[in-house]
Amino acid sequence: MYDFRETTPLTGSDDNQRPAEAMLIDGQYIEDLIPGYSTLQVSGRELLSQSIEKQTIGKSDGEFIQYVRNPSREIVVGYRLAAADNLSFRQAFYKLNDILHGENHQVSFNDDPSKYWIATFSDIDDVPKGRNAITSSFTLFVPDGIAHSVATQTADNMPYKDVPVNLYLNSKTIADTYGSINSPTVTVEPFDSTTNMWHIVAAQGTGSPVGIYLWDYAHGKLLDTTDWSYSADVKGKGKIVQFGIEAGDKNPVVGTIGSEWSRISQTGWFDKPEYKTIAMYFDTNSSPLDVYIKLPKLETGKMPSMWSPNPADPEYYSDTITVHNGGTYPVEPVITATMHADNGLIAFIN
Incomplete structure (x- = not known):
């Protein structure tokens, strides 16, 4: 058993007089939770060797590096625990046990609050018997081996990259050629400086469907055998009949038209080649029609998602870049380029 000693002099600048390497676990110092507990020293946060996968190529000199990765690591925390009597000593250990157990704690240390580790309690050194004041140590397993930065930096100018892709191009400007059925009055009007909306008006008794x-x-956006979802923001007055792909099987329209904007959607599926016409139809037999429609979204799948621009739209990319810090050790960057051709082809290159 090593006799741990705290060698860094206390300066008096910290009201709690915590040790230099005091451990913060899930936002709280153990010293603040357990009277008589004190961190003595911490090891295992220093340089970490890298695991290199190599390959020999033919008769070439040397070797080719296939990849480099960080292995896991272990952090050993030495501590002192002292109590006035046997009962207080046992209760302190019960408390320490509760604090350390569980998975994936966020751990940092007083001498470097800018970094944290994702760690799990894995081992403990022997505790001297017959004493109420002991020194010992415990081990934390860090599976990714990385010290993460507390502050998130900024590197990703694609805020919609985790949202299902909108197959409707230019869904904010809606400058597409459309047809009408049963002669409603249709105009494209500005909602704001970047977004347009369809305005569809028809008198009561015009018929059904109208739209x-x-x-x-x-065509070319959805496969001949696939599930689809279509949605858009709608407000006004009208009874909706169909709101999605006209052909194939479909589910009932979801949502209600009212005086406030709401998301209306419909889902369906194909099991053979069909004309993939988007239809927004209404019934005027019992009431007039006066609706506004904006921000359409066409996507694959059975569940409509929040509106997002198509990757070919300028709105898909923000003016700022966000980098999500992966740790203090270098990793190979992945740069994704998006190319757009005049024929509508979108290609992604890593």
Whole structure:
């Protein structure tokens, strides 16, 4: 058993007089939770060797590096625990046990509050018997081996990258050619400086269905056998009949038209080649029609998601770049480039 000693003099600048390497676990110092507990020293946070996967190529000199990765690491925390009597000593250990157990604690240390580790309690050194004041140590397992930065920096100018892709191009400007059925009055009007909306008006008794369609719009965007979802913001007055791909099987329209904007959606599926026309139809037999529609989204799948621009739209990319820090050790960057051709092809290159 090593006799641990705290060698850094206390300066009096910290009201709690915590040791230099005091351990913060899930936002709290153990010293603040357990009277008589004190961190003595910490090891295992220093340089970490890298695991290198190599390959020999033919008769070439040397070797080719396939990849480099960080192994896991162990951090050993030496501590002192003292109590006035046997009962207080046992209760302190019960408390320490509760604090350390569980998975994936966020751990940092008083001498470097800018970094944290994702660690799990894995081992403990022997505790001297018959004493109420002991020194010992415990081990924390860090699976990724990385000291993470407390402050998130900024590197990603694609805020919608984790949202299902909108297959409707230019869904804010909606400058597409459309047709109408049963002669409603249709105009494209500005909602704001960047967003337009369809305004569809028809008198009561015009018939059913009444509305607009985009002929075979989803051709080449949706497969011949796939689930689809279509949604848009709608407000006004009207009874909706269909709001999605006209052909194939479909589920009932979800949502209600009212005086405030709400998201209306419909889902369906194909099991054979069809004309993939988007239809937004209404019934005027019992009431007039006066609706506004903006921010359409066409996507694959059975569940409509929040509106997002298409990757070919300028709105898909923000003016700022966000970098999510992966740790203090270098990793190979991955740069993704998006190319757009005049024929509508979108290609991603890593």
